[in-house]
Amino acid sequence: MALVSPSLAAEVRASSDFDASACLNCGTCTATCPMGLDPLPRRLFRYVLLGLEDKIRESVETVFSCLLCRMCEASCPAEVPIAENVRSLRRYLNRAAFGLREAFGEAGEGFMSTEGGRGDVASDRPHRRAPGGQS
Amino acid sequence: MSDRGEKARTSGRDRPHGNRIGVYICHCGGNISDYVDVERVLEAVKDEPGVAVAKTAMFTCSDATQQEMAEDIREHGLDGLVVASCSPKLHQFTFREVARRAGLNPYQYSQVNIREQCSWAHTDDRAGATDKAIRLVRGGIARTRSSLPLTPLVVDTVPRVLVVGAGVAGLRAALGLAQVGLEVVVVEREAEVGGWVAGLGELYPHGRHGGGLVAGLLDQVRAQPGITLLTGAELVEKSGAFGNFQVEIRQGASRTVRADVGAVIVATGFETYDPPAGEFGRGRPGVVTLPEFQRFLEAGTGALVYEGRPVRSIVYVYCVGSRQGPKAGGGNLYCSRYCCGAAGHLSNRVADRDPAVRQYHLYRDIRTYGNLEAIFTESRNRGSVYIRFDESEPPVVSGDAGAGEPRLKVRVRDLLTAGEELDIRADLVVLVTGMVPRPNEELVRTLKLPVGKDGLFSEIHPKLRPVETVVDGVLICGACQGPKNSSESVASALAAAAQGAAVLKKGYAELDPLVAVVDPERCDDCGQCYPACPFEAIERVPHQGREVASVRRAVCKGCGACVPVCPAAAIDLLGYTDEQIRAMIDGLLKETA
Numbered sequence: 001m002a003l004v005s006p007s008l009a010a011e012v013r014a015s016s017d018f019d020a021s022a023c024l025n026c027g028t029c030t031a032t033c034p035m036g037l038d039p040l041p042r043r044l045f046r047y048v049l050l051g052l053e054d055k056i057r058e059s060v061e062t063v064f065s066c067l068l069c070r071m072c073e074a075s076c077p078a079e080v081p082i083a084e085n086v087r088s089l090r091r092y093l094n095r096a097a098f099g100l101r102e103a104f105g106e107a108g109e110g111f112m113s114t115e116g117g118r119g120d121v122a123s124d125r126p127h128r129r130a131p132g133g134q135s
Numbered sequence: 136m137s138d139r140g141e142k143a144r145t146s147g148r149d150r151p152h153g154n155r156i157g158v159y160i161c162h163c164g165g166n167i168s169d170y171v172d173v174e175r176v177l178e179a180v181k182d183e184p185g186v187a188v189a190k191t192a193m194f195t196c197s198d199a200t201q202q203e204m205a206e207d208i209r210e211h212g213l214d215g216l217v218v219a220s221c222s223p224k225l226h227q228f229t230f231r232e233v234a235r236r237a238g239l240n241p242y243q244y245s246q247v248n249i250r251e252q253c254s255w256a257h258t259d260d261r262a263g264a265t266d267k268a269i270r271l272v273r274g275g276i277a278r279t280r281s282s283l284p285l286t287p288l289v290v291d292t293v294p295r296v297l298v299v300g301a302g303v304a305g306l307r308a309a310l311g312l313a314q315v316g317l318e319v320v321v322v323e324r325e326a327e328v329g330g331w332v333a334g335l336g337e338l339y340p341h342g343r344h345g346g347g348l349v350a351g352l353l354d355q356v357r358a359q360p361g362i363t364l365l366t367g368a369e370l371v372e373k374s375g376a377f378g379n380f381q382v383e384i385r386q387g388a389s390r391t392v393r394a395d396v397g398a399v400i401v402a403t404g405f406e407t408y409d410p411p412a413g414e415f416g417r418g419r420p421g422v423v424t425l426p427e428f429q430r431f432l433e434a435g436t437g438a439l440v441y442e443g444r445p446v447r448s449i450v451y452v453y454c455v456g457s458r459q460g461p462k463a464g465g466g467n468l469y470c471s472r473y474c475c476g477a478a479g480h481l482s483n484r485v486a487d488r489d490p491a492v493r494q495y496h497l498y499r500d501i502r503t504y505g506n507l508e509a510i511f512t513e514s515r516n517r518g519s520v521y522i523r524f525d526e527s528e529p530p531v532v533s534g535d536a537g538a539g540e541p542r543l544k545v546r547v548r549d550l551l552t553a554g555e556e557l558d559i560r561a562d563l564v565v566l567v568t569g570m571v572p573r574p575n576e577e578l579v580r581t582l583k584l585p586v587g588k589d590g591l592f593s594e595i596h597p598k599l600r601p602v603e604t605v606v607d608g609v610l611i612c613g614a615c616q617g618p619k620n621s622s623e624s625v626a627s628a629l630a631a632a633a634q635g636a637a638v639l640k641k642g643y644a645e646l647d648p649l650v651a652v653v654d655p656e657r658c659d660d661c662g663q664c665y666p667a668c669p670f671e672a673i674e675r676v677p678h679q680g681r682e683v684a685s686v687r688r689a690v691c692k693g694c695g696a697c698v699p700v701c702p703a704a705a706i707d708l709l710g711y712t713d714e715q716i717r718a719m720i721d722g723l724l725k726e727t728a
Binding site: 002003004006010021022025043046047049050052055 | 447448493495512515516518520522523549551552553555556557558559560
């Protein structure tokens, strides 16, 4: 049993580009995920919409295992910005679970969102793409 | 309306020059001929007594074959036609018209079904199927031998319609009828017109105001001199038959209005489901039905405050009083159609007033057909969360919230989060209640309205004859025949108006002549047939100084219920006379080898 936390859902929505309201729960994303990682991504997004904070924290491993390959996004019939949502969740977990905002500030947020250490912070984020980035 | 002449003669056998019947056996492109050896059928039936012409055809319904049949009818002077093909539901009308065009009485045509009831049913047994087809065709020929040239009963119709119920459907039907020049009497039980819609504000999907809609319709109705509107009135008596009913309307305690009408349109609307105390927390403060919630929203502006408490969180529970299968404890089995759209629409109005209100929709399935999908999408985009539960594990509404928290708690297992059990705090729980039939026993009895298992009035066919009932001249429309939103109710009202006008504007109606007739010489008025008739079509009439039973042809539906109960065998059903049925049985039983 989990208590629905409206404040968390509102926080994630307000503080980031997270938007999964169009998600139809069809499961195409999960079916196409090359990592085959449960609960990515559809169940994870439900956790956020419902504000199930514990469930999100339990999902740290999978959130950071995502390759951001966007296979799911290409197949999504509802055009949900899945990769961007995963990035938002990484930023949220960095802050909420690891307290990294205090330690690294804004740079830390970006740093942690490039799990896998490819090093190019901006390349993961299309709207902040750095010249010469290699995404 | 006299049918004395035909009663005396229900046998077609005494023809001066014998029968001349044309028989056509259809391949149906293979649908029949893949399993039935149609050439063998032809060989077996072409020498049956009375057969003048016998042929096979690839498609008997094709223009070319229809043309050939018509030529044969004229050339050979045929007095009977048999087509062995598909179900009469499909092509009986087609071939009756072929007969009519060629100058043969359409009721001397018989359709023999060797497709649905033979080739399709016996694909594993070609010899058996062929054998059965031979028997069926012989039966059809035998029936046709003693067929009579029947003529439809023509009744004059009264150019006036009674509309029962003055909601949006009834008012719109009345207007439609008046606009094509028919007189209309509208009877409304309540003191005010407009029904449910009159009390509603902005309606989906068109965004029009319910009260305004009704006021506009009422203005138009009042401007039509041909419409008589009676409020506080009820239909208490109906007699007569299609095209000429006599109705009696009681208005208030003292006034009685009588009118002759050609047709009756029933538009008595619906009742909203009222959940008993305890169903999904009904009875707790903050648990409201859909109409209560709508009234609450329309009564205020700005941030939502319910009973002095600010509303921060709303939970909607869908399908309350709808789709209540055995798993959910009985009740209404049908989907009420309108409630998904209505709840989505209201959640968008809540978001208009206060976008910070959190809204959770607990549903089983969402039915937002057509443009209603836009309402559902808007609702989700504006932050409503849709949570799907299973019928077998409905949400539980309780009130055990802590101090300072929203006072209601809803526990639900969310199928979309893989069965996660969730607790949601809510200030308001909206039970998205469906439509239920109105109690209308008196009206049902007076009009003999067909009532379905669900308590709603039944049309003949939901797609092919959507506003007609089995009672000729009694039409239904709006939510009394099934849940509808206001647009759909108005559309069906216009359909009923068009159907009524199509008949009444002609001034006369043709009724199927396949009805029961009583031979007055044989009838000894034992009285057994009167209660056997479900349509009260049999009346007692004087005949040569005594009383006998007589069928009112305009009322008879040709069901045949009176035929077997007559101990004197005085009743025959035209088109299905005892003689014809006996001949058919002989034809079916004749050896085929």
